[in-house]
Amino acid sequence: METRYTTGVHVTRSLSDCGSAATYGSEEMVIRKGPWTEEEDSVLINYITVHGESQWNSVARCAGLKRTGKSCRLRWLNYLRPNVRRGNITLQEQLLILDLHFRWGNRWSKIAEQLPGRTDNEIKNYWRTRVVKQAKQLKCDVNSKQFRDTLRLVWMPRLMEQIQASCGTGPSHGQAQTTLCNTQAHSESCGPNLRMLSVASSYSTGVDVQAPSLSDSSVSYNLMGGGNWPENAEKGPTSTPWQQRDYSDNGFGGADLWTDENLWFLQQQLADDL
DNA sequence: AATGTCTCCAACCGCCCGCAC
DNA sequence: TGTGCGGGCGGTTGGAGACAT
Helix, strand or coil: CCCCCCCEEEEECCCCCCCHHHHHCEEEEEEEECCCHHHHHHHHHHHHHHHCCCCHHHHHCCCCCCCCHHHHHHHHHHCCCCCCCCCCCHHHHHHHHHHHHHCCCCHHHHHHHHHCCCHHHEEEEEEHHHHHHHHCCCCCCCCCHHHHHHHHHHHHHHHHHHHHHHCCHHHHHHCHHCCCCCCCHHHHCCCCCHHHHHHHHHHCCCCCEECCCCCCCCCCCCCCCCCCCCCCCCCCCCCCCCHHHHCCCCCCCCCCCCCCCHHHHHHHHHHHHC
């Protein structure tokens, strides 16, 4: 484990606010790479507990860690920081990730802000290992309209059904999806941030919705959208035609692209991966 | 039991942006 | 205004463990 990466790079430490010239002046040291040891973790935790998070290069230097500031920052944010949630991504979190990815594309840190305790790295890994894998299995690009429609019409409704089942209330099909977890009481019983899922509930209705609980609440987004994704998702009204479409025809221009047969096939493809 | 393949995820890399000088 | 530095972010890598053969 310890030698997984190259042993490190030599750098010359400049005189700093930490240590004496005898200790650090012109001293050449090797920057460690690879997995962190328990001792390093302990040193970093202790240092940040006392001094707080800031000036990561100084943290690395002053704590006596032979790591880059970036490495310290990453280790702290993704692993050591209090309240970091570990373990499987829940159904609610999966749905939220899909929902927010529709809006923001690969803005992992922004998406992570909406999932308390989850890191951008974790969400990114989830997307690549689960969602991108599905796209490959369906032989389509993950950003293609076809695949996004698959997520919207098959994957997300299934997630919602499973969430609903786990909540243990309400009918299981059709209109029930539009009211899922729409109340404060329901939000509290289903966990933090689930109120946001009321937004995702409009997937099956094709209506524009607002996202009142999001920091970026001024964004009106339409989850039935197509085209120009994700590059133009936040570039302003002149470049976001997908937000402005008329979805009274369910977003397909009336074309019957998703027959029962197609949907059945896709459901079979996705059934084991939820 | 041995070997090959797949999946997960921690950690690194490189680019970009903001800020101080 | 230009330059350097620190920090943030998305993309990528590769080892460990799980699973399949």
